[in-house]
Amino acid sequence: MMIGFQKFFAAVIAIILAIAALLGINVSQEKDVQNVIYMIGDGMGELHLEKTKHDRGISLAMETMPQRGYAMTYSASDEITDSAAGATALACGVKTYNGAIGYYWENEHEFHKEENSHPKNITELCMENGMKTGIITTDYTSGATPGGFSAHTDSRDNSEDIYEQQLASGIDLIWGKGEDYVTREKAENAGYTFVDSIQTMNAVTASEKSFGQFTASLYHTYNKNSHTPTLSQMAERAIDILSEDNKNGFFLMIEGAHIDKKSHNEDGDGATEALEEFDNAVKKALDFAKKDKHTLVVITADHETGGIVKNADGSYSLTTGKHTAVNVPVMAYGPYDFIDNGEIINNIQIPLRIAAALEFNKNCLPFEVTE
Numbered sequence: 001m002m003i004g005f006q007k008f009f010a011a012v013i014a015i016i017l018a019i020a021a022l023l024g025i026n027v028s029q030e031k032d033v034q035n036v037i038y039m040i041g042d043g044m045g046e047l048h049l050e051k052t053k054h055d056r057g058i059s060l061a062m063e064t065m066p067q068r069g070y071a072m073t074y075s076a077s078d079e080i081t082d083s084a085a086g087a088t089a090l091a092c093g094v095k096t097y098n099g100a101i102g103y104y105w106e107n108e109h110e111f112h113k114e115e116n117s118h119p120k121n122i123t124e125l126c127m128e129n130g131m132k133t134g135i136i137t138t139d140y141t142s143g144a145t146p147g148g149f150s151a152h153t154d155s156r157d158n159s160e161d162i163y164e165q166q167l168a169s170g171i172d173l174i175w176g177k178g179e180d181y182v183t184r185e186k187a188e189n190a191g192y193t194f195v196d197s198i199q200t201m202n203a204v205t206a207s208e209k210s211f212g213q214f215t216a217s218l219y220h221t222y223n224k225n226s227h228t229p230t231l232s233q234m235a236e237r238a239i240d241i242l243s244e245d246n247k248n249g250f251f252l253m254i255e256g257a258h259i260d261k262k263s264h265n266e267d268g269d270g271a272t273e274a275l276e277e278f279d280n281a282v283k284k285a286l287d288f289a290k291k292d293k294h295t296l297v298v299i300t301a302d303h304e305t306g307g308i309v310k311n312a313d314g315s316y317s318l319t320t321g322k323h324t325a326v327n328v329p330v331m332a333y334g335p336y337d338f339i340d341n342g343e344i345i346n347n348i349q350i351p352l353r354i355a356a357a358l359e360f361n362k363n364c365l366p367f368e369v370t371e
């Protein structure tokens with residue numbers, strides 16, 4: 001009788017301890033994001049994923065991510081955003097007018113205009129918190145999306161201004177398509193190692209800052225040559241460099257720009273090819289995150305491009321060469337409850353949630369960071 005009672009008692013204790021341990025693990029996991037890899041498929045709508053799987057007969061690494069919701073993409077000035085206002089929303093947590101890079105919508109934010117201030121972006125916040133930072137893209141680094149994560153200017157067309165701000169930014173690694181403006185001399189004068197090939201990219205060490213201006217035009221599998229890295233090669237190398245001997249964590253923004261560019265050309269095959277290469281980069285991010293266990297990977301888009309529809313025969317077609325207003329996917333992997341499955345959020349919530357995952361000060365972005 002006594003033994004039976006003791007066994008029962010021991011079993012109850014064991015269950016309580018197991019529950020406590022589980023709760024303990026959950027609590028510590030939720031506060032355990034040290035690195036963030038933020039991936040933006042420019043122009044990537046939900047049906048771009050479906051079209052890519054259908055046309056190319058592949059499955060997507062991004063669809064293995066356990067958290068999947070959606071984001072609304074409208075800008076302050078238009079129902080249909082452009083990539084500049086989209087990047088500002090995704091980087092700074094503010095809605096602005098189409099064309100603005102990390103800049104307030106002046107009509108709505110006269111106060112800030114008078115102060116000549118601009119909304120801080122998540123890259124700057126991460127630097128202030130001692131993290132290493134990187135931006136990689138298949139576009140020019142002065143493009144709207146990388147621009148939104150590294151500069152503040154009233155127009156996406158101010159590319160020289162964006163380059164100058166990038167050179168002065170202190171961001172550890174900025175890599176994209178080459179343009180004449182950033183010369184080796186300019187980069188070196190700004191303290192950056194100039195990178196223009198796979199070989200020079202692979203030679204970069206964790207102790208140096210690097211500015212990548214790759215010479216070939218695109219970074220798709222079909223353009224792959226021995227000198228120009230693909231997006232996934234850039235992603236893998238950037239993660240290696242930023243994570244090496246780094247106890248303070250890192251923030252890396254990865255943009256697949258050509259899903260949008262090919263969709264503008266109503267080139268469905270090109271768009272799915274670009275998406276497949278973007279997904280190859282997602283694989284590199286997830287491989288790292290799974291080993292590291294302290295990395296949050298977030299994937300989204302600034303807007304959809306192409307107005308893809310599903311046809312009666314099960315195929316998918318583009319219906320426009322323009323952006324559309326449809327909600328875009330938001331996918332997350334890592335030790336943080338980033339988004340509920342099926343939840344629809346406003347895109348400005350994404351950087352706020354990243355800041356919350358990194359436990360930054362609640363007043364660090366224009367709108368309060370909410371859990």
Ligand SMILES: [Zn+2]
Nearest residue numbers: 043083260305
């Ligand atoms: Zn576009």
